[in-house]
Amino acid sequence: MLRIxxxxxxxxxxxxxxxxxxxxxxxxxxxSIRKARFFKKGIQLDETMWIPFExxxxxxxxxxxxxxxxxxxxxxxALTVYNEFIDKKGTIVHGTVHKCEHSGTxxxxxxxxxxxxxxxxxxxxxxxxxxxxxxxxxxxxxxxRSGGQLILDRASGDFLVKLLExxxxxxxxxxxEVKAVARKAGYKSKxxxxxxxxxxxxxxxxxxxxxxxxxxxxxxxFSEKIDVISWVNSKEELVKNALRPAEVNKVEIVDQEAxxxxxxxxxxxxxxxxGQNISLAAELLNLNIHLxxxxxxxxxxISFSDGQDVENNENN
Numbered sequence: 001m002l003r004i005x006x007x008x009x010x011x012x013x014x015x016x017x018x019x020x021x022x023x024x025x026x027x028x029x030x031x032s033i034r035k036a037r038f039f040k041k042g043i044q045l046d047e048t049m050w051i052p053f054e055x056x057x058x059x060x061x062x063x064x065x066x067x068x069x070x071x072x073x074x075x076x077x078a079l080t081v082y083n084e085f086i087d088k089k090g091t092i093v094h095g096t097v098h099k100c101e102h103s104g105t106x107x108x109x110x111x112x113x114x115x116x117x118x119x120x121x122x123x124x125x126x127x128x129x130x131x132x133x134x135x136x137x138x139x140x141x142x143x144x145r146s147g148g149q150l151i152l153d154r155a156s157g158d159f160l161v162k163l164l165e166x167x168x169x170x171x172x173x174x175x176x177e178v179k180a181v182a183r184k185a186g187y188k189s190k191x192x193x194x195x196x197x198x199x200x201x202x203x204x205x206x207x208x209x210x211x212x213x214x215x216x217x218x219x220x221x222f223s224e225k226i227d228v229i230s231w232v233n234s235k236e237e238l239v240k241n242a243l244r245p246a247e248v249n250k251v252e253i254v255d256q257e258a259x260x261x262x263x264x265x266x267x268x269x270x271x272x273x274x275g276q277n278i279s280l281a282a283e284l285l286n287l288n289i290h291l292x293x294x295x296x297x298x299x300x301x302i303s304f305s306d307g308q309d310v311e312n313n314e315n316n
Contacts, residue, residue, distance in 0.1 A: 002053060004065035012062060014053040020045055074144055081112055081149050082142045089140045092162045093152070097127045107133055107152060115148035120155050123186040125222045134220060136162055155185035160226075163217050164191070168206055176202045179231050182283035186222055188272075190242060190280045194231035203230045227280075235285070242281035246270035249294050258287045261294045 001017045018031040020043055031051065036043050039051050095107040095114060104117040105127045116127075116135055127133065135152035136159040143149070153159055161178050170176040175197050183189040193202040206228045207214045214226060229241045236251040239258050246269035250261040262270060270291055271278050282289045 003050065004062070004069070006069070012065075015050040016053040017048055017050050020047050020049065078142065078144050078149060082140060084112070085109075085137065085140045085150055088137050090158070090162075091137055092134055092159070092166060093137045095133055095135070097129050097131050097133050099129060100127050105133075106148075107135065109150065112150065113148065114150035114152050116152040116154065117147065120151070120153040122154050122222045122224070125154075125186070134163075135159070155183075157181035157183040157189070160189055160191070160217075160221070163220060164206065167216055168213055170200060170205050175200055176205060177231075180284050182280040184276055184280060186224055187274075188225040188227070188276050188280060189221075190227045190229060190284045192229045192231050192238070192242075192284065203228045229284075238285055239281070239287070239289070242284055243270045243277065243289075246277075253287070256287055258285075258289045259292055260289060261292050264293045264295055267291055267293065 003015050003017070005013045005015075007013055016028075018029060018036075020033050020036045021030045022033060022045060024030045024032050031049070033043070033045055036049060036051075040049055043049060093109055093114070095109040098106040098108045098113060102118070104115055104119075104121065107114045107116055114135075114137070116133075120138065121127075135154050136156065137150065138153040138156070138158075139151040141149045141151075160183055161181055164178060165172045168176070171178065171193075175195065177194045177196060179192040179194050181189065181191045191206075193206055195202040195205075205213070214228070218224060218226065227242075227244070229238070229244075232238055232241070235253055239251045239253070239260060240248040243260065246262060246266045248260055248262045248266070248270070252259045260270070269277070272280075278289055278291070281287075
């Protein structure tokens with residue numbers, strides 16, 4: 001077996017492994033004990049040793065050897081990165097924008113590159129090389145991949161929750177719990193919060209005086225709107241609160257189906273721009289929401305299920 005290495009000057013060092021014998025029968029795999037002790041005093045029969053290879057190696061073999069060594073070095077580097085960042089997975093990391101491309105943005109985390117895919121970015125936001133950036137460390141891979149070892153995210157509900165933990169000590173200390181989150185990155189989010197302390201108002205604490213606590217989060221999210229909803233045990237009341245600013249008259253829930261009665265002039269508020277309000281409410285509460293006009297004598301309704309578009313349904 002041959003092994004190839006490089007000295008500090010970059011010169012190739014080639015060695016061959018041989019077994020120590022009393023008399024050699026195969027010069028490629030064996031070395032006599034007399035000759036072996038020339039390289040290493042005290043070596044014994046049947047031991048193996050590496051000695052300088054005295055044959056010739058072609059350029060192709062050397063190139064292959066370089067590729068193998070380069071691959072081994074990459075494996076070691078990848079393992080080092082993995083060990084450094086695996087415990088940070090699921091947390092917010094701070095970095096510097098390195099390069100912006102069509103597929104996404106590379107970010108420098110100290111001396112390691114991470115990748116923020118376009119699909120995990122907030123729509124419309126522009127990154128500039130050299131500027132600081134916060135992101136959720138979404139994935140950490142143990143090997144090099146085309147998309148990178150460290151994958152970042154700024155578009156998920158998880159990123160929003162971690163930002164809330166950073167800005168609102170009561171959430172970090174678990175005095176306030178984020179019960180549910182639904183997000184359409186760059187446009188609007190809804191979160192349900194509950195207090196584990198009767199003296200703490202969860203919504204007021206999250207928003208802050210004059211919006212002082214929520215404003216830094218809005219700025220980080222490219223002025224995305226955030227509805228903060230207080231948790232109640234009644235799912236019907238949660239539906240009413242989740243559909244604000246619409247004023248709801250009545251809610252009935254059977255299994256995952258929620259029928260919502262409201263005045264005709266409130267329907268547009270419940271649906272929201274591009275259906276965002278009702279779609280986020282459906283996602284937030286994991287319900288199929290059906291809007292029914294209180295003044296209508298027919299059964300016509302507008303329905304929305306998580307992940308679907310708003311549609312007009314008849315005889316629902």
